[in-house]
Amino acid sequence: MRLKSLAPVVVSLCCATASAESRDKEVFITIGSEAVTAVRASFRAAGSAPTLVKEANGVSVLKLTESQLGDVSAIMHDQYHRCAGFMAHDTQEAALAALTPAQPTQSLVSYTLDNAAVVNGLFSGLQEASLRSTIVQLSSYTNRYYNNSTGGTQAASWLKSAWESYATGRSDVSVQLYTHSGWTQPSVIATITGEVFPNEVVVIGGHLDSINITVGSSSRPTASAPGADDDASGVATLSEVFRVAMAKGYKPARTVKFMAYAAEEVGLYGSQAIAQAYKSAGTNVVGVLQLDMTNYRGSTAEVTLVTDNTNAAQNAFLGNLIDTYTGYSRTNITCGYGCSDHASWTAQGYPASIPFEALMNQDNPFIHTADDTLANSTDGTTTNNANNALKFARIGAAYLAELGKGTLPGQPTDTQAPSVSLTAPASGATVNGTTSITATATDNVGVNKVEFLVDGVVKGTSFSSPYSFAWDSRTVANGSHTVAAKAHDSAGNNATTAARTVTVANVSTSGTYDTTLRTLRCTAAAATCDSGTLFNGRGTMGPETNTPNTLRGTCGDGSSGTYKSDESVEALKVSTVDGSNFAAGKQVKVEASIWAYASPSSDRLDLYYTANATATTPVWTLLTTLTPAAAGAQTLSATYTLPSGANQAVRAQFRYGTGSPSSACVSNEYNDRDDLVFAVQ
Incomplete structure (x- = not known):
């Protein structure tokens, strides 16, 4: 160490x-x-x-x-x-x-309503009595507070056993307690492995814990907090969907996970831990539905959809589901920052939505007290039932069937492959920069997605017509390459077009060392300027020549550590997004290849640019600060718009330390800076 x-x-x-x-x-x-x-x-x-x-x-x-x-x-x-x-x-x-807004981790899937047979099949099995029984059981644990060593853990254990009983005989289903190191209550996760797209994950969740806010902090772990509506109702709702899915023999195309989160009431601790773990593992979560308070009708509208800290495209899909399959009246609301577990997934860049029981000022007045009981829940007319939660179970079942896709036993098997045609580029075409690859596709049931292949490798995916992919041809060497399209349907059938040969002819330049500026420089305006391997290493570590490779040698490199163990900038590249030559007003992408330390969260990459690289004292503008996702070699990038200036430069400052940079030349024995100068026409 x-x-x-x-x-x-x-x-x-x-x-x-x-x-x-x-x-x-x-x-x-x-x-x-x-x-x-x-x-x-x-x-x-x-x-x-x-x-x-x-x-x-x-x-x-x-x-x-x-x-x-x-x-x-x-x-x-x-x-x-x-x-x-x-x-x-x-x-x-x-x-x-968490102050920095998250970027989506993956493209959204195609939101289609073409699985009505499964939706209706699931609807037929949903039962108010079963839902009510689960609410009664969960609220019988007088307190499900996250660090309650009895009720909180007992409720999780009971739910795990119930879910296991629903899934008896299903080898494609698993149920686990997801333990958290910092408190006693575990989360509970049931997983149905997808038959067609097992690496695409759909999450349906609610929170298992409860809280009584009318008592002091020392009494909260034991005070009466039945939490019948908040959120035994939500957990019971998703549990009923899971029960019926198992009873009906449902086989999803995508992997589906039902989650009952611990520790929501004290800051979304449980769902945050899970969402962060999934993000770190690169799990492709294509959609999240949160069910938090479903059994109290306090407003004229039967369902309210939360529009803040959620995903607009999935919200539209959810609204269409409600209109098409239930006819429930609905309206939109906002609930503010971190109001339920959907916010944990949104914070990690995953698409999440939450349908709610009422307008925010008309929701259940008994929550967070000893009076949050089934007797104080209402469907708008009567109490002591789960009629309102049953509506949300139908919404959950429709979401499961239309996003998870898949089949029920006895349904006709779809064996017909889609038809797909490549429409651009033409065979034999010469391409450069960003080139659009387009295709048309049809299917007897529905096209799930179209993948675009370059040299036989999938480079992009489109989920809805018109199917297209913006291919950056500068990612391959100049010369002959093949392009093709592959269409899939939700049953796993697929078809691929014949490959077309195109010629890539990009104008690019590699930087050469400028003895005056004392770093690499591309003297002719082009679409790309690349350092190649000449920045590899840092200071006396590694093969970097002409160190420190900063403008006029004014910012030296740190000299401690070991090459390809400690921090270093390995390469720097700048290129126009549209493939044309550098010019003022053009959008450009800066790519820095770096080597991160074994604890990458302690490293930061600062990207800077200057409009006048030949000035005696260049003025650097901070573009962004990025954190490596893992240890070792990787490439981090950002885009910006070129200002006016004939000779511009970008700087990659890779440093050990957190927080914002104090300057474009932060001193530390492990820090590395490299500048790349390029001409702008």
């Missing part, structure tokens, strides 16, 4: 258990900035106001103690009608990272 300078060593202890609450640990939350004043004022009256760490993009980071999380829940409930309403983090670094 080596120790690096200028970086703190952080020991992160996860959430305290009930037996260790005396060690009330420091935690951080992200919360909508509009609520910060109210939260801090409420705590200030008690002499313990949380510290405001940072605010950005309408979200604030507060530092407080773990025992105060339940009190934050109480404030958000009383003043903003929100369930949770914040996200808890064990470290300041994790909280600060």
Whole structure:
């Protein structure tokens, strides 16, 4: 083990258990900035106001103690009608990272309504009595608080056993307790492996824990908190969908996971842990449905769809499902930052939606108290039933069938492959820059997706007509290459076009060393400027020549460490997005190939640009700061618009340390900077 300078060593202890609450640990939350004043004022009256760490993009980071999380829940409930309403983090670094809006991790799937037989088959098995029985059972655990060593864990164990009984005899189904190191209550996950697209994952979730906000923090683990509506109803709703799917012999095309999350009420802890783990593992989650409070009709509209911190395209799909298969009246609402577990998935870039039981100021008034019982749930006319939750079970079943696709036993088998034709580029065409590959495809049931292949390898996927892919031909060498299209349907049938040969002819330049500027320079305006291998290494580590390769040699490299073990910039490339020559106003992509340290979360890549590389003292503008996803070799990138200037440059600063850079030349013995100069016409 080596120790690096200028970086703190952080020991992160996860959430305290009930037996260790005396060690009330420091935690951080992200919360909508509009609520910060109210939260801090409420705590200030008690002499313990949380510290405001940072605010950005309408979200604030507060530092407080773990025992105060339940009190934050109480404030958000009383003043903003929100369930949770914040996200808890064990470290300041994790909280600060949450201030940056997430980018989608994958393309959305095709949202089609073509599986009505399965939808209707599932509908026929849904039962109010079964749903009600699950709500009764879960709310019988007087308290399901996340660090309650009895009710919270007992409820999870019972649910696991119930789900296992539903799936008896199904080798393609597994049920597991997802344990969390920081508290006693586990999450519960049931998985049905997809038969056609097992690596595409659909998630249907709700939260298992409950809370009583009317008592102090020391009493919360044991105070009465039946949580019949919040959220035994949501868990019972998804559990009923799972039960019927098993009873009907449903076989999904995509892998489907039913999740009952721990620790939602204290900052979405459980769902955050799972969503972050899936993101780290590169799991292709194509859709998430959250069911949180489904059994209290408080508004004229039968269903409300949350539009903030959710995915607009999936929301539209969900609305179409409701209209097509249920006819329930609906309207849109907003619920604020971190109001339920869908926010954990949204924060990781996954498409998530949440249908809710009422307008925010008309929802169940009994939640978070000892009176959140089935007797206080209503379908708008009567109480003590699960009629309202049954509506949401139908929505969940329709979502399962139309996003998970798949079949029920006895349905006709689709054996007909799609028809697919490549429409562009033409055979023998010469291409350069970004080239559009297009195709048409039809199927007797429905086209699931069209993949585009270059030299036999899938390079892009389109999920809806018109099917197309913007291929950056600069990613391959100049010369002959083949392109083709492959269409799939939801039954796993596919067809591929004959390959077409095209000639790639891109104008690009490799940088050569400029003795005046003391780094690599592309002197002719082109579509690409590339350092090649001349930046490999750092300082005295590795084969880098002409080190430090920064403008006029003004920013030196750190000299500590080992090549291909410690940080280094290996290559730098800039290219226009549309494949034309560099010119003011053009969108360009900057790609930095780096070697990250074994603990990549401690590294940061700063990308800068300057409009005048030949100036004695260039003015650097920070484009972005990126964190490596893993240790070792990888390429990170960003885009920007070229300003005016005949000789411009980009800088990659790869440094050991977190937070924002203090300058374009941060001093550290492990840091590396390289500049690439290019001509702009």
